[in-house]
Amino acid sequence: xxxxxxxxxxxxxxxxxxxxxxxxxxxxxxxxxxxxxxxxxxxxxxxxxxxxxxxxxxxxxxxxxxxxxxxxxxxxxxxxxxxxxxxxxxxxxxxxxxxxxxxxxxxxxxxxxxxxxxxxxxxxxxxxxxxxxxxxxxxxxxxxxxxxxxxxxxxxxxxxxxxxxxxxxxxxxxxxxxxxxxxxxxxxxxxxxxxxxxxxxxxxxxxxxxxxxxxxxxxxxxxxxxxxxxxxxxxxxxxxxxxxxxxxxxxxxxxxxxxxxxxxxxxxxxxxxxxxxxxxxxxxxxxxxxxxxxxxxxxxxxxxxxxxxxxxxxxxxxxxxxxxxxxxxxxxxxxxxxxxxxxxxxxxxxxxx
Amino acid sequence: xxxxxxxxxxxxxxxxxxxxxxxxxxxxxxxxxxxxxxxxxxxxxxxxxxxxxxxxxxxxxxxxxxxxxxxxxxxxxxxxxxxxxxxxxxxxxxxxxxxxxxxxxxxxxxxxxxxxxxxxxxxxxxxxxxxxxxxxxxxxxxxxxxxxxxxxxxxxxxxxxxxxxxxxxxxxxxxxxxxxxxxxxxxxxxxxxxxxxxxxxxxxxxxxxxxxxxxxxxxxxxxxxxxxxxxxxxxxxxxxxxxxxxxxxxxxxxxxxxxxxxxxxxxxxxxxxxxxxxxxxxxxxxxxxxxxxxxxxxxxxxxxxxxxxxxxxx
Numbered sequence: 001x002x003x004x005x006x007x008x009x010x011x012x013x014x015x016x017x018x019x020x021x022x023x024x025x026x027x028x029x030x031x032x033x034x035x036x037x038x039x040x041x042x043x044x045x046x047x048x049x050x051x052x053x054x055x056x057x058x059x060x061x062x063x064x065x066x067x068x069x070x071x072x073x074x075x076x077x078x079x080x081x082x083x084x085x086x087x088x089x090x091x092x093x094x095x096x097x098x099x100x101x102x103x104x105x106x107x108x109x110x111x112x113x114x115x116x117x118x119x120x121x122x123x124x125x126x127x128x129x130x131x132x133x134x135x136x137x138x139x140x141x142x143x144x145x146x147x148x149x150x151x152x153x154x155x156x157x158x159x160x161x162x163x164x165x166x167x168x169x170x171x172x173x174x175x176x177x178x179x180x181x182x183x184x185x186x187x188x189x190x191x192x193x194x195x196x197x198x199x200x201x202x203x204x205x206x207x208x209x210x211x212x213x214x215x216x217x218x219x220x221x222x223x224x225x226x227x228x229x230x231x232x233x234x235x236x237x238x239x240x241x242x243x244x245x246x247x248x249x250x251x252x253x254x255x256x257x258x259x260x261x262x263x264x265x266x267x268x269x270x271x272x273x274x275x276x277x278x279x280x281x282x283x284x285x286x287x288x289x290x291x292x293x294x295x296x297x298x299x300x301x302x303x304x305x306x307x308x309x310x311x312x313x314x315x316x317x318x319x320x321x322x323x324x325x326x327x328x329x330x331x332x333x334x335x336x337x338x339x340x341x342x343x344x345x346x347x348x349x350x351x352x353x
Numbered sequence: 354x355x356x357x358x359x360x361x362x363x364x365x366x367x368x369x370x371x372x373x374x375x376x377x378x379x380x381x382x383x384x385x386x387x388x389x390x391x392x393x394x395x396x397x398x399x400x401x402x403x404x405x406x407x408x409x410x411x412x413x414x415x416x417x418x419x420x421x422x423x424x425x426x427x428x429x430x431x432x433x434x435x436x437x438x439x440x441x442x443x444x445x446x447x448x449x450x451x452x453x454x455x456x457x458x459x460x461x462x463x464x465x466x467x468x469x470x471x472x473x474x475x476x477x478x479x480x481x482x483x484x485x486x487x488x489x490x491x492x493x494x495x496x497x498x499x500x501x502x503x504x505x506x507x508x509x510x511x512x513x514x515x516x517x518x519x520x521x522x523x524x525x526x527x528x529x530x531x532x533x534x535x536x537x538x539x540x541x542x543x544x545x546x547x548x549x550x551x552x553x554x555x556x557x558x559x560x561x562x563x564x565x566x567x568x569x570x571x572x573x574x575x576x577x578x579x580x581x582x583x584x585x586x587x588x589x590x591x592x593x594x595x596x597x598x599x600x601x602x603x604x605x606x607x608x609x610x611x612x613x614x615x616x617x618x619x620x621x622x623x624x625x626x627x628x629x630x631x632x633x634x635x636x637x638x639x640x641x642x643x644x645x646x647x648x649x650x651x652x653x654x655x656x657x658x659x660x661x662x663x664x665x666x667x
Contacts, residue, residue: 030503037507041516045523160648162599164606165622165640168629172637176630293512297603301626311515312607315522327519331511338510 023346031339036088038331042324043087047080096325101317106325109310114329115200116186117299117306120226121291123203127230128237129284135234136241140249141268151238158235163294167228167301174224182221184303191217225302229294233287240283241276248272278348285341289334394660404656410649418465427456429463429616438632449634451624457635460616461642467617468646471532471601472594478536480590483543484582488574490544491551502548505541513538513596514603521609528617531610535600539593546589550582584661592654595647602643618643 054071062070071077075086090097096106139151174181182188186202195202195209203222206214248254249272257267296308303309307326314322376393380386398404417424426445433454441449448457490501508516520534554560555578563577604610605619613620618639625636 030506033503034507034510037503038510041507041511042519045519048523156648156651160595160599160644160651162602162606162619162622162640162643162647164603164619165636165643168622168626168636168640172629172633176633290512293514296514296518297606300607311518315518316608318522320522323519323522327511327515330515334512335510 027339027342031335034335035332038335039088039091039328040084042328042331043084045327046320046324047083091328096328097321099314099319099322101314101319101322106322109322110307110325110329112200113306113310116304117292117295117308119201119203120222120299120304120306121229121288121295123222123226124229124291124294125233125284125288127227128233128287131230132234132237133241133280136238137245137268137273139238140242140245143246148242151242155235155239158232163228163232164297164301166231167225167298170224170228171301181224182217184221184301186218186221186304187214188217188221225298225304229291229298232294233284233291236287236290237280237283241280244276244279245272248275278345281344282341285337285344289337292330292333398656398660401656401659403652404659407649407652407654407656410645411653414465414469414646414649417462418469421462421466425456425459425462427459429455429460430614431455438628438635440632441634441638448638449632451621451635452628452632457621457638460621461618461639464616464618464621464639464642465646467528467611467615468598468601468643471528471535472597474532475535475539475597475601476590476594478532479539480543480586482536483540483545484547484579484586486540487544487547487549488551488578488582491548492555492570492574492578498548501544505544508538508541511538514600517600517604518607518609521604526609526612528611528615531601531604534604535597538600539597542593543586543589546585547582550585551578554578554581588654588658588661591650591657595650595654598643598647598650 054067054074054076058066058070075083078086094107096110098104099106099109102109135147135151135154139148142148171183175183191214194214195206195211198205198208202218203215206212206218249268251272254267254272257271258264262271292307295306296312298304299306299308300312307330311323311326311330314320314326374385375389377385377389380389426447433450435454436446436450437452437454439446439450439454441447443449446456446458448461451457451460486501486505490498516538517531517534520537521530524530524533560573560577563573568576601610602617602619602622605617606623608620608623611617611620613624621639622636622643625632625634625639629636
């Protein structure tokens with residue numbers, strides 16, 4: 001959404017084809033600038049860190065010559081802008097430097113932990129959509145009724161409750177007291193390593209291997225954190241669905257459809273809902289991006305070995321390359337999802353033209 | 354209009370007194386008119402039960418924070434290792450004690466000061482920065498607008514908590530740095546809002562009239578554009594405060610906000626996390642406090658929006 005700000009300012013006099021090209025060029029340009037700015041911010045954060053990056057590499061007992069050597073090798077004697085150039089070059093090649101904690105490339109670490117977050121966030125969004133969209137539609141159709149009130153309260157709680165606390169309460173009730181779900185972690189320890197790793201997503205891997213026991217166990221572990229994340233996206237999605245639907249239901253074509261005698265179900269789901277689909281996909285993409293944020297805290301609570309816990313663990317041990325690498329990746333995903341929803345809007349919604 | 358209201362019998366009724374003065378539709382001075390507008394807004398606000406509930410909770414919060422030393426039954430930092438992890442409703446400890454035997458109720462009461470401190474500072478810093486950037490961008494237009502708005506977009510391109518995390522990592526953990534990090538991540542939406550408002554105001558006739566009278570850009574922005582942006586900003590700030598509280602608590606929970614032994618609510622939840630299955634109250638009570646306060650801000654924000662900004666009402 002953010003990137004489409006100046007869309008309307010394109011040159012009006014150009015022929016249509018060139019206008020489209022101009023629009024694409026503008027979008028691409030603003031994307032490139034946003035990404036450069038994003039990397040610049042993380043670069044600056046890395047430079048004002050109170051941690052000496054050279055010392056972190058060579059260790060405390062290194063001689064002065066070694067220190068100087070590494071200092072030059074890392075390009076720290078160059079001007080800041082040149083250093084930024086190096087940094088961009090490295091990031092573009094997928095190189096986020098070495099983790100100080102385990103001396104492995106950060107990019108490799110991120111590749112390893114990312115599927116866990118992806119699996120969790122995807123299931124979370126699915127839960128949010130499956131419950132949130134019908135809830136929003138029902139709330140709009142029955143405006144002011146009890147279902148509308150319920151939807152309102154659900155959303156209000158979602159906006160007000162700290163996600164880490166809800167996670168703890170869920171753990172206490174569904175794991176500690178009722179014992180309905182698996183505890184923290186992705187699997188019970190006896191199932192660990194039972195299926196070959198292909199995608200890194202245990203639900204998918206266990207299905208591919210045809211191992212139902214592992215699948216069941218993994219599901220019992222993922223369902224609680226995914227529902228917690230899903231609750232937050234449900235709150236947002238149901239609210240947005242409701243307001244989009246209200247807008248459509250007050251339009252004249254809905255009255256026309258009703259006057260023609262169409263069944264109410266058809267008016268709601270075919271006519272009105274059909275018109276909000278594009279807006280809805282935009283909202284879902286955005287809530288997917290927001291889940292990344294919730295994932296940081298949720299993963300900490302549930303000891304979920306994903307990108308979120310990777311960043312927080314790195315933070316607490318001052319592993320700056322890992323923190324910045326993780327931040328850049330999260331930022332990039334965020335920007336890409338934004339562009340994706342923007343493009344959808346422009347392609348499928350004739351009003352945006 | 355004029356004669357209508359002069360004929361209105363209510364005006365002659367001496368019993369109405371001050372209330373009549375506040376409800377008149379023929380104010381006699383600018384001050385009078387402002388009072389009338391405020392009062393009618395208040396009447397509308399008061400009819401919204403949920404919003405009033407939010408307001409009452411927040412007033413209580415301020416009072417609790419102000420009178421913490423008199424309200425708290427114990428010293429929030431006093432440890433009592435003999436009486437550790439006592440459940441709620443045990444003698445002398447209404448909400449129980451934590452792993453060091455500190456009284457949880459007293460810690461929550463003192464923690465309200467930290468929450469208010471963070472919220473107040475962020476509410477003072479972020480909207481002012483956003484207002485400045487947004488109105489300048491909107492009024493100046495052209496290259497200034499493009500640069501400032503691109504900058505805003507870049508900050509919006511990060512999820513808030515992740516960016517705040519990175520900033521706190523760079524600045525060092527602590528409550529002031531948490532405030533700074535949250536403010537840095539919170540200003541862009543205000544800038545966009547202020548810019549949008551400015552764009553609608555900029556080309557209006559009265560701005561042209563003021564410009565013809567010789568007013569410079571500084572004066573136009575500070576005296577004539579800012580006042581009109583304020584009401585939508587206030588609504589937005591109130592609605593955002595819930596998010597600010599949640600972010601601050603999240604930072605505290607991760608150990609990056611207020612440092613122990615200070616009774617910050619998020620940090621208290623983190624402390625109780627280790628005992629969640631055996632001693633549930635240690636993490637539950639401060640979490641409830643966070644929930645109630647951010648709920649109150651959401652309720653208040655919704656109510657204010659209905660009064661000040663009826664076009665967005667859902």
